[in-house]
Amino acid sequence: MDIKKAIITAAGKNQRTLPLQTLVDRDGSQKTALTIIIEEVLKTGIEEMCVVIHPGDQNAYRAAAGPHANRIQFVEQPEPRGYGHAVQCAKDFAANQAFLLLVGDHLYVSREVKGCAQQLVEMAKAESCAVSAVQATHESKLPFYGAVGGRLVPGRQKLYQVESVLEKPTPTEAEQRLIVPGLRAGRYLCFFGMHVLTPTAMQLLGELTATSNNGLTLSAALSKLSAKERYLALELHGRRYDIGVKYGLLTAQLALAFDGKDRDEVLSNLVEMLAVKGE
Numbered sequence: 001m002d003i004k005k006a007i008i009t010a011a012g013k014n015q016r017t018l019p020l021q022t023l024v025d026r027d028g029s030q031k032t033a034l035t036i037i038i039e040e041v042l043k044t045g046i047e048e049m050c051v052v053i054h055p056g057d058q059n060a061y062r063a064a065a066g067p068h069a070n071r072i073q074f075v076e077q078p079e080p081r082g083y084g085h086a087v088q089c090a091k092d093f094a095a096n097q098a099f100l101l102l103v104g105d106h107l108y109v110s111r112e113v114k115g116c117a118q119q120l121v122e123m124a125k126a127e128s129c130a131v132s133a134v135q136a137t138h139e140s141k142l143p144f145y146g147a148v149g150g151r152l153v154p155g156r157q158k159l160y161q162v163e164s165v166l167e168k169p170t171p172t173e174a175e176q177r178l179i180v181p182g183l184r185a186g187r188y189l190c191f192f193g194m195h196v197l198t199p200t201a202m203q204l205l206g207e208l209t210a211t212s213n214n215g216l217t218l219s220a221a222l223s224k225l226s227a228k229e230r231y232l233a234l235e236l237h238g239r240r241y242d243i244g245v246k247y248g249l250l251t252a253q254l255a256l257a258f259d260g261k262d263r264d265e266v267l268s269n270l271v272e273m274l275a276v277k278g279e
Contacts, residue, residue, distance in 0.1 A: 001128045003098050003121055006041045007049045007090045010034070010061070012079035015256030016054045018243050020064045023253050032064040033243060035050035037255075038071070041123060043115040046100060050093040051161040052077055052086045062274055076162040081209070084216035088205040094208030096199045098124070105251045107191035109259050110238040117194055119236050123159070124196035130223065132162070135240060136183055139171045144242070145190035146219040148233050149178035159233035160189065164225045167219035189233055191219075192240050201225050 010019050019034035031039075034051075050073045052155040053061055058074045061213060065072050073093060077086045087101060108116040116133065125129040134148060138242060140275050149164040174188050195218075204221040225231050241252035252276070 001098050001125055001198075002044060003044075003124060005050070005094060005097060005099055006100040006102065007050050007052065007087060007093065008034075008037060008041075008042075008102050008104050009052045009086045010057075011052050011080075011081065011086050011089075012053045012083070012105075013054075013104045015103075016057060017058040018179070018234060018249075020060055021249060021251070023107075023256060023263035024260075024262075026256055028260065028262050032066065033107060033186065033252075034061065034064040034104065035066050035068065036101040037102060037104065038065060038068045039110060040115050040117045041100065041102070042068075044100065044118045045119070049073070050075055050090050051104070054088050072182040079138050079175045079214075081212070081214045083210075084205050084218045084221055085209055085214075086185060087218060088202065088209050088216075089207065092201055094199070094202055096154045096202075098130075098196060098198050099202075101195045101197055103193045105244040107241045107243060107244060108194075108238055109241070109255045110193075110236070112237045116192070116236050116240075119238070120194055120196055120234060123232075127230075127232055129232060130146060130196060130201060130225060131232045131234050132195040133236050134160075134189040134233045135192050136187045137190035138228065139174060139186045139188060141190065142171060142174055142188065143168050144245070145223070146176050146217070147174060147188045147190045148222075149180060149189075151181060151230065160235075162222075162231045162233050165219050165223040165226060167217040174215060183243070192236060193242070195222075198225075198229065200229055204228075 025031045055076045063071045146167045148162045150160040150162045151161045243249045
């Protein structure tokens with residue numbers, strides 16, 4: 001399966017300004033969150049990118065893309081009909097091909113040389129099917145994420161055959177429908193904010209869009225996808241950081257700093273700050 005395109009969603013009411021925020025990246029350079037996400041995509045070898053935006057935001061996003069602005073196409077989500085609808089707005093860009101999907105309000109730190117998106121794309125190519133990145137997440141965080149249930153692929157680690165998908169399930173729903181053998185009690189496989197999806201997934205989103213007035217979730221399409229074709233979930237060697245939650249931008253900045261060239265300086269400053277606080 002060839003994957004040459006990436007879609008980044010950034011049209012949500014509470015999301016649209018987040019990719020425009022500036023952080024200091026691992027290399028010590030100031031960059032917008034959008035630029036950091038674009039560079040995550042470029043590490044996979046993908047160069048064609050589309051950003052789904054709120055009407056009127058194109059100039060701000062073009063500026064935030066910095067040196068990568070010429071790589072980006074923009075598609076507007078004309079009305080707020082949910083995340084699934086935002087993805088479906090990029091149907092013409094996807095052009096009936098597999099694509100990498102990312103959200104504009106998450107940043108990622110890999111625990112290995114390969115970036116998180118690169119790990120995911122390589123697995124999707126090797127398995128020739130849709131693959132969603134997931135992270136074992138405590139049940140207290142279930143209100144923030146879609147989650148999957150399934151079973152380990154025989155002979156593999158951290159790779160699961162998806163059997164069910166729920167959007168922001170309650171702990172009771174998760175316990176009944178999303179149990180994954182081998183996970184610690186009270187933890188579930190929640191979406192990581194990136195997927196490699198097939199044309200079938202986009203087709204399902206189109207069908208759901210035709211019958212849904214608003215609030216269409218991606219999880220609704222992925223639930224149907226798991227019944228139509230092989231669909232996997234992969235626990236990546238890395239962490240996601242949602243910059244839209246309380247202290248999310250701060251947490252993401254610290255994660256980038258601890259993974260970067262200025263790690264010792266940042267740690268030293270934090271120790272000094274804590275020492276002053278303790279006086």
